[in-house]
Amino acid sequence: MDVAEDNVLKLIYPDGLSDHKRNNPEFIAYLSKLGSMGVDNLAKEPDKLSEEKAAVLEQTQELAFTNYKTFIQTAECSRDIFQKFSKTENHLESLLQKLPEFSKKCQEFSKKSADISAHRHLNSITLNRNTQLLEILELPQLMNTCIQNGNYEEALELASYVRRLEKKHQDIPIIMSIVKDVQLAWQTMLQQLLAQLRTDLQLPQCLQVVSYLYRMDVFTEAELRLKFLQARDTWLQGLLKSIRKEPANQHLTKTIELTRIHLFSIVTQYKAIFSDEEPVVTSTKNSNINESAIFYSWITEKICQFLKTLEEDLSKGVGNSLDSIIGQCMYFGLSFSRIGADFRSLMAPIFIKVISKNFENAVKKCTKTFESDIDKFSFVKLQSKMYAGAVANQPSKQEQPVHSLLEFYPLAEYCNGVLTAFNELRVCAPLAVSQNITNNMQESLMTVSKVILTVYRRKQQAFSEAERERFVKMCSCYADDLIPHLQHCLHVLFPPASIALNLGIPVQQVHKEVFHYFQIYFHDLEFLLDQGWC
Structure with missing residues (x-):
């Protein structure tokens, strides 16, 4: 609008014109039309407008009467539309309130769908590789079967394969479970191999078992x-x-x-x-x-x-x-x-000890027997020719005891006991026991001598002349016959030449050192003999 039009508007609308009318194109066009009219037309314009208003009102009323049903329906439709728009607005408000939760649910669903899709993909891969997976899952069972059947070579190969799997897939729980089961079977295999070594095995079997233990690297x-x-x-x-x-x-x-x-x-x-x-x-x-x-x-x-x-x-x-x-x-x-x-040198002392002990026990038994027999022996001379005939028929072999001992049965029985011990010793008589045997015999002979002297001291007062002669004869037989004979038997068992050879010394030195020689001193018996008892 120009300035002229503004002035006209102020004149027409002193209170001001609303923005709606100011921006209405029809109002602007009508205002332009008014501006182009003359005074006469302007004077007629109000009446013209009143007539047009009346005509429009009449048309409107006629239209209302003619189309009242339409207006009623339109009103009802408007009302329904308003109500529905109100409901729609309420629903929209409710929808706006639930949209964030719905969006969250959609995101969760999307995530679950992605997981399901990933699992489905894994299941598809698992299905496609079912055979390979079964082989891996059955490794512990296969390991146990191999061990039970004794197929240790295959078991070692399986264990090596499982160790490689463990290095590559330490983060997979099922692999670690398989490794644990195989390790248990591994321990069973180790125990079985060690148990085989506790049985009767030949060299090839031992070599095989130890080779398995080497390869197990346990x-x-x-x-x-x-x-x-x-x-x-x-x-x-x-x-x-x-x-x-x-x-x-x-x-x-x-x-x-x-x-x-x-x-x-x-x-x-x-x-x-x-x-x-x-x-x-x-x-x-x-x-x-x-x-x-x-x-x-x-x-x-x-x-x-x-x-x-x-x-x-x-x-x-x-x-x-x-x-x-x-x-x-x-x-x-x-x-x-x-x-x-x-280890023969370690056994020698044991046998020497046993041989010496056996001989010592046998000689002690003879000595005790002599002690008990001498107390029961009577020195009364027997009137019998058996001793004379026996002496006459005495063999010349020095290994045989003199028959004069038969007259004194305690000495004869003692001699038989000692000779029996010598015979048992002769079967196994190592030179190392010679000195022990000599010492045992010397102790026994000393004991016998003391027993004889004890008998003399106890019975000398009651002896008759014949009994004294018989007692002295027994002493002479003991000293001159029994002891030399036993000494000879000892030298037969242990020849001085053999002892000298083993010691590396001359035989004369053996005699000089009196190895395995009896050193018995019968002072009391010699005194009795010197006093003319014989």
């Missing part, structure tokens, strides 16, 4: 040697414990046989499996282990164990089989010289 070199020796020793001890304890000679013979055969077999197996050509020292945090010394410590223990059994059984008494046992033991010790474990 023990160090020193530990494996110890385990091998412990397992084989358990088997050997089981065999030895199964031997009957009685009688002692059979138990000892069987022990020697089993120990010699099986111990040598174990040593052969050990030497074939483990090399001890050069001392191998394994360093640990705390000490150094000489692996070659493990075997020699073990074999020393086994030898000491055998020597203990030998000593225990010999102490129980083995009868007349002592020489056979000594031969077996010496062969046993000699056979072990091939492995540097000749």
Whole structure:
């Protein structure tokens, strides 16, 4: 609008014109039309407008009367539309309130859908690789089956494969569960292999079992040697414990046989499996282990164990089989010289002790018998020709006792007992026991001499002349016949030449040093003889 139009509007609307009318194009066009009219037309314009208003009102009324139904329907429709718009507005407000929660639910659904999709994808992959997965899941069962059937080669390969799986997939729980189950089976396999070493195995089987233990890499070199020796020793001890304890000679013979055969077999197996050509020292945090010394410590223990059994059984008494046992033991010790474990020198003191002890017991028994017999012996001279005939028919062999002893049965019985002990000793008479035998005989003869003197002192007052002569004759027989004969028998058992040869000294020195010679001093008996009792 221009300034003129504004002035006209102020004149027409002194209170001002609303913005609605000001912006209405029809109002602007009508205002322009008024501005172009003349005064006459302007004067007529109000009447014209009134007529038009009346005509419009009349038309409106006529339209209302004619189309009142339409207006009513329109009003009802408007009302319904208003109500529905109100409901729609309420629903929209409710929708706006629930939209955030709905959006959250949609996000959760989207996430779950993605997870389901991922799981479906994994399930599809799992289904496609079902065979490979079953092979992995069945590894523990397959491992146990291999171990139960003795297929240790396949079991080692499976264990190696499982270790590789563990390195690659440590974060997968099912893989770690499989590894745990396989480790349990691994321990079972280890126990089975060690149990096999406790049975009767030949060298090829031992080599195979130890090779499996090597490949399992469970023990160090020193530990494996110890385990091998412990397992084989358990088997050997089981065999030895199964031997009957009685009688002692059979138990000892069987022990020697089993120990010699099986111990040598174990040593052969050990030497074939483990090399001890050069001392191998394994360093640990705390000490150094000489692996070659493990075997020699073990074999020393086994030898000491055998020597203990030998000593225990010999102490129980083995009868007349002592020489056979000594031969077996010496062969046993000699056979072990091939492995540097000749222990014959350790057995010698045991046999010397047993032989000496047996002879000592036999001589003590003879001595006690003489003590009891001499008290019962009567010195009254018997009128019999048996002694004269016996003396006349006496053989010339010096090994036979003089028949004059038959006149004095305590001396004869004592001589028979000693000769019996000598005969038992003759079967196995090592030179090392000669001095012990000599000392035992000397003690026994000294005891016999003291017993004779005690009898003299106790009965001399009651002796008749004949009884005194008979007593002196018995003393002469004892000193001149019995003792030289026993000395001769001792020299037959232990020839001085043999002793000199073993000692590396001349025979004259043996006589000079009085080795295995009786040194008995009968001062009282000699006094009696010198006084003319004989």
